[in-house]
Amino acid sequence: MELVQALLSGVLVGGVYGLFAMGFSLAFGVMRIVNFAHGELVMIGMYVGFFAFSLAGIDPLLAVPVALVLVGALGAGLYRLIYRRFVGRATLQQLLVAIALALVLQTLAQILVGPDAHAVQSGWGSRFLLIGPIFLPYAELAAFAVALVCVVGIELLLGRWRWGQMIRAVADDPEIAELVGMNAQRVNIVAFALSAGLAGLAGAVLVMMYYPVSPVVGATLMPIALIATVLGGLGSIGGAFIGGILCGIVEQVTSLFWNAALQDVPLYVLLLVIMAFLPQGLFGRQSAH
């Protein structure tokens, strides 16, 4: 029963991991940008949710669209200012710039809001669904529901929406896309804003499920996005969501059988194993070799 509980909790938390991992995967798949600052974008989304509640009493769930738009706009700005120069080549320079940006955002947050960790005590309270011995907090169920809606939304966007098709076209071959009349830079801004927006949205959702927010939280979350993306397969956005769920399960099962403080260690080992033996990931078409 404990195992079932750990698996279910893992799936619920993992759904939110999958949400920001999809954003990370989108930036990588379309632009070859390994956005090491993705965790910091989640952190900003978390503060949007946190301050919406603590200052204005707005439920974090209602702050989700606000976080999506704000962090999405920030992403578009960062793309114009910085990432634009590095599109199409996953180079060390690009990685370093993203790391430097992560450092800057983290320190700015520390200076602006202080280093302490906060969690909200919203109306979701401690209510939970009890199915036999299985215990499922409503906040986590709602978070997972939001995640599912977003995954379906993103898949539809990329499949049906004109901009989505353009994003995929640019991802496949930017030169051909330009030849047939697309503005690759504009398509990339939209894709990057969407990637950042997903991070912000996931941040607000995390706050709703009482995940404590602090300036350094991004550094904990970024490796998860990376691992989920590599696990799901580089370039497969739906795969990143599944990867996120797997990450959640691995964490919860590790907490159960080993120790909560070490819940990330098997994830790191998993990443190395995947990189060494299964470089195309579970659902990917591209390889790390």
Added chain:
Amino acid sequence: MPAVLLVALVAAVATLPLWPFANNYIVALAVRTLLFIALGQAWNVIAGIGGMLSLGHGLFFGLGAYATGLLFNSFGLTPWLGLFPAMAIAAAAGLLVGLVTGHLRGIYFALATVVMSLAFEKLARYFVDLTGGDTGLSVTFRGDAPWAMQWRGPTAFLFLSLAVVVIYYLATRAILRSRFGLELQAVRDDEGAAAASGVNTFRTKLLGLMLSAAMTALVGTLYMQFYLNIDPSTAFGLFQAIQIQLPALIGGLGTAGGPVIGGALMILVSEAANIASGKLNLQGVDVLIYGLVLLLVVMRAPLGIIGEWHRWTSRRAGGAR
């Protein structure tokens, strides 16, 4: 760098304690600078010359520091001897890292190595009995005890770290000219072509990584003896991973002088930022400045100071590049 200039520079640093304005703070700052430079030099061997841009060198630095401290605390082994097992452990770790990730290219290698370092950070926090957990591992202070590589003042460490920096500088120059160094550079510039011309690329990369790891671990030993404490995030954290890259990136990747210039410059900038943040009463302004400098250098001067200087002079001379 001309030999005369080099000797003058070394003499100037070595006589620092005798200078009129010198005090323990200034000398300790010089030690910090030299250790920072030495880390950059060690990283530069595999990343600059070999093109394997490791983000996981905190792993080797931390292993060196923890190994020295543990061997001293548990077995009373003097760090003068403890540095050898520390370097050997790091070299073995380098071999393992290379075996698992050596086939990964560029950014994937960087990501795999940083993940290993972060895993060690978590483990070091968890195994409190061995590592001291979050507060870190402290070596017992014995006062002025040369046999234990411990002194009350920073002067002896100035000589030690200066010696390491000079040796690493000369070693880098020797490597750059040696057959091994040429093979490393061939692997960096075009792995396929290097293999086609008979270079055993995998073996070259492994050897480079092991050498770089051992060099990094020696700096870890000195760090441990100088600060008498190492904690998981200083050893294996993300900030350390980035910090190790700064001297070479800013000074000039793959050059012997690059890490020296870049390291000295970065400490100057961070000291200025520290003083400014003290005046403004703000925490973390120095980290902010680090981040911004890194951002600017990578975007505006990707070749580093030495590289950009060569480009500028060759352009002025009408050189075709």
